[in-house]
Structures are given as C-alpha cells and as structure tokens.
Amino acid sequence: MAALIRGRIYTGFMPAKRVEALVTLGDRVLYAGDYARAARLARELRACGLPIDELELGDAVAVPGFVDAHIHMGSLGMALEGLDLRGVSSIEELKRAVAEAARAAKGWIFGRGWDQERLGRWPTRWDLDEAAPGRPVVLVRVCGHAAVLSTEAMRRLGLLGARGLPGLQVREDGEPTGVVFEDLVRRALEEVRRSVDARALLLRASQLLASRGITMVGDMDVDGLWLAGLLAASKELSVRVRAYLSLDAFEQLARLGLRAGVGDGMVRIVGVKLFADGSLGARTARLSRPYSDSPSERGVLLADGRRVAEVARRARRLGYDVAVHAIGDEALDHVLRGFAEAGYAGRVEHASVVRDDQLAVISRLGVRVVVQPAFLRSDFWLRDRLGDRVGLAYRFRSLMLAAGALGFSSDAPVEQPSPLENVYLAVTREGLGGAHEALTVEEALYAHTRGAALALGEAAGGCLEPGCYADVAVLSVDPLAARPADIASAAVEATLVAGRLVHGSL
Numbered sequence: 001m002a003a004l005i006r007g008r009i010y011t012g013f014m015p016a017k018r019v020e021a022l023v024t025l026g027d028r029v030l031y032a033g034d035y036a037r038a039a040r041l042a043r044e045l046r047a048c049g050l051p052i053d054e055l056e057l058g059d060a061v062a063v064p065g066f067v068d069a070h071i072h073m074g075s076l077g078m079a080l081e082g083l084d085l086r087g088v089s090s091i092e093e094l095k096r097a098v099a100e101a102a103r104a105a106k107g108w109i110f111g112r113g114w115d116q117e118r119l120g121r122w123p124t125r126w127d128l129d130e131a132a133p134g135r136p137v138v139l140v141r142v143c144g145h146a147a148v149l150s151t152e153a154m155r156r157l158g159l160l161g162a163r164g165l166p167g168l169q170v171r172e173d174g175e176p177t178g179v180v181f182e183d184l185v186r187r188a189l190e191e192v193r194r195s196v197d198a199r200a201l202l203l204r205a206s207q208l209l210a211s212r213g214i215t216m217v218g219d220m221d222v223d224g225l226w227l228a229g230l231l232a233a234s235k236e237l238s239v240r241v242r243a244y245l246s247l248d249a250f251e252q253l254a255r256l257g258l259r260a261g262v263g264d265g266m267v268r269i270v271g272v273k274l275f276a277d278g279s280l281g282a283r284t285a286r287l288s289r290p291y292s293d294s295p296s297e298r299g300v301l302l303a304d305g306r307r308v309a310e311v312a313r314r315a316r317r318l319g320y321d322v323a324v325h326a327i328g329d330e331a332l333d334h335v336l337r338g339f340a341e342a343g344y345a346g347r348v349e350h351a352s353v354v355r356d357d358q359l360a361v362i363s364r365l366g367v368r369v370v371v372q373p374a375f376l377r378s379d380f381w382l383r384d385r386l387g388d389r390v391g392l393a394y395r396f397r398s399l400m401l402a403a404g405a406l407g408f409s410s411d412a413p414v415e416q417p418s419p420l421e422n423v424y425l426a427v428t429r430e431g432l433g434g435a436h437e438a439l440t441v442e443e444a445l446y447a448h449t450r451g452a453a454l455a456l457g458e459a460a461g462g463c464l465e466p467g468c469y470a471d472v473a474v475l476s477v478d479p480l481a482a483r484p485a486d487i488a489s490a491a492v493e494a495t496l497v498a499g500r501l502v503h504g505s506l
C-alpha cells in the first residue's frame, strides 16, 4: 500500500524542514520533497501496478507522528474503563462516584486519579464501604504508587488480618485504613485485572492514543498478561508499541533465554523497566535531603546502584534496553552509578529532581532521559515538598543539553496522553515557572517526536525523511507559526501509522 500526501509537511524539527509532498510505500517514507517529483514517483509506482491513495492536507499541517516514550497501555485501557477521579475535590464526591459505579456494574469497582491533597484527607476503606457496601473496590492514587481498598477488597487480598505488613497504612490502634502502597497496589490491580479482557482494553487505549496524534509508545512495566494481550491485538493496534517488561516478567523470560526484539513492526519487546524509588506526591521518591514538608522523611530506595548494574548487565546480554524510574535526586545517584558500573547508557524515567553535578554525569554517560511536562501542572504541591530545591525540578532545558536524548511522555494514565498539551506546558511552564528551563516550541516538538523515538532506540521513528516510518500526525495549525495556547487547543485531524489512516479523515 502506498500514498501520496500533498500539503504543508514538516519532516522533522531541530532543524525544522518543510516539504510539499510525501510518498509512502508500505510502512516507510519513500520520498519527501517537492510535489512535481512526488507526483512523478506516484505515477511510476502506479505503472508498476501499485494502488496509490492521494491525500490532500488543505489547510492542515503534517508533522511526524508523536512518540510517547513512557506510558502504561494496559492501565490506560483500565482507566478508560474505570472511574476517572482526577479533580475529585471531596470525600463526599468520591463516595458519590463509587456509589454510582456500584449501581452501574457488577464485580470489581476500580478507578484512579484521586489525590488526598485535593480530598482534604486520605480516603479510607470505611468511606468506600459506605458508598458500595460489600463490594470489592480499588481506587488508585493519581501517581499509581498508592491506592485505597474497600474492606471486601482487603478481604479478598488477605490483607484484613495482616499486621505490620510493609505498604499497609494503619490507624493509631493498628487497624489497617485501606490505604496501601507500592507492591500492595500492584497486587490489588492484578486481582482486578483477572476479570478484564486485556486485548479489548489495549485496543481501546490505542484508539485514544491515535486520536491524540500519537503513533508510537514505550509501554512500561508490561507483564505476562498485558504482553499476551498486545501480541493478540498487534494486527489491529493503531499505535506502534515498544514494550519494556516489568522486572518480574523479564526475569521469567530471561530464564527461558528470550532475547529482546521479539515481535514485528507494530509490537516489539525492547527492554526491561525497574523502579529505583516512588513518587513525590506520596513522599516515596528518594531525596538526598528530607522532604521540606515532612522533615523525618527522605522517601524509599527500591533499587540501589549495585542492583541496577546487576539487572543492566543481565539485560544487555539478551539485548534488552534498561529503563529505570528515578524521581528523587538520591535515586538518580544510584541509577547513574549503576549504569556506569554496567557500562551501559540506559534510560532514566522522570528525573524530576536533578542537581548540577548529576547533569554532568548524565552528559558523560550519554544517558537518555524521559520526562513528563504534564507534571508541571499536576504537581501543584511541589514547592511544599521541595522547598528551595524547587529550582532543581523538571529541568527540561538542562536535560535536553545534557542527555543522550530527551524524550517527552505522558506516563498515561497518570496524565492525559496529549502531546500538544505537553508542548504547551514545556514552553510556558505554566504552574511551576522557571523560565530558564523552558523549551522553545520547536525543541518541545523535537522531544515529542525524534527525541522520544531515540529514547526508545528507534532510529526510524519521529521523522518523515526517506526510510523513516510512514507515521504522520495531521494538525489543524502550523505549530511553528502558532501561539502556544493555540497549539494546546489545536485539533488532531488525522493520524497515519505505517501509511494507513488510523484516526480522522483527509
């Protein structure tokens, strides 16, 4: 299948290059340049018996399809299916939402997006029991590192009688409140997932991504269940998926000797993802100095330098990329030490708090960094947590200069997958400020296309030059000519993956 696309087309950014026409063949760009030559090429292909679609952009503008370097496809699918609790601003409102879900469907009730800072206090299992008596309920906090469970959900997970278990929040009298952290969140979600259709949820997530102009994602923490779903859905997916296995899934598959690279152009296993710490929201991100709003806490360290090095060495022997979640600066110290020890420039996920001395190490090692501009708006409590260290947060400009590649992502479902919104936030730094770390529109577009593709190790992604993937986002505005606010509100009129229309029309 081939296509001739005519109109205003950017083949890439930094430097920005504009052409009049593209010819795609199969899943690649064959030609990018002037219309006369493209039309001639199309005639010749037609003479060889190849049918060619002709697409006119009109007033719209084509850019390389956006790459979201770090999302959670399965959780996104579940979030689309479950309750969206972002913006819920009281316990009463939370209870109403749960009660409504209980009336609407049988089985597990799940949702995500709450934030105790917005609710006024931490929710409890007794809140959920009141809203949906006797039902198993799991509501994940906005960061994904904490959740609140109903009493029935706790019972099914065997957590009711459990005392002194790590990750279990308890009252002064030792009674569990229903709030759980980290590993227990994962266990609760696993229980919910046994009741869902993985393939259907992944397809639903991929359609949403395509509607936002996203054509390739790094899918993080993929386990056996989601991997099976991805492989089953591969022919129907509307985004390319590069899977980073969860550490557990990697250990299992590595034992069987499975090398990275399994899959096809749409779905491919490329790496392993592990966690060095938690989140700033839950005060589990590991900082080198205590939290400014809780002087007794420095967060948790989930993997030290030696552990990172050990996993990286094993992963590299089988060809896997290594991505490590590090939000606090001390967690980042460990990850960088681990990469140096293993002699591998892996990926750092989030890098929310970065000191100057760490920028130098990132640069020397050539480490790739993946950040989430949407956190600028969501982390409205950041000044409380970090105090005068807030200037070390979300240093996109410094990281773009230092890192082997800087890629943008949404971390969906933690944030909405919206590249245009991300570009707007990286340029304006609305919410946090710190103008010296702002990017230009073109730099931000680069980070969401080419930069993110390079973070995924995809040399053919995030560009529309000959040989690149024929993955295109068609926008209602020219992003390099529009004001940032108009970029944020622009429409994605169409999305093509492998030369095929997967969203909208032309």
Ligand SMILES: [Zn+2]
Residues within 6 Å of the ligand: 070, 071, 072, 220, 411
């Ligand atoms: Zn994530």
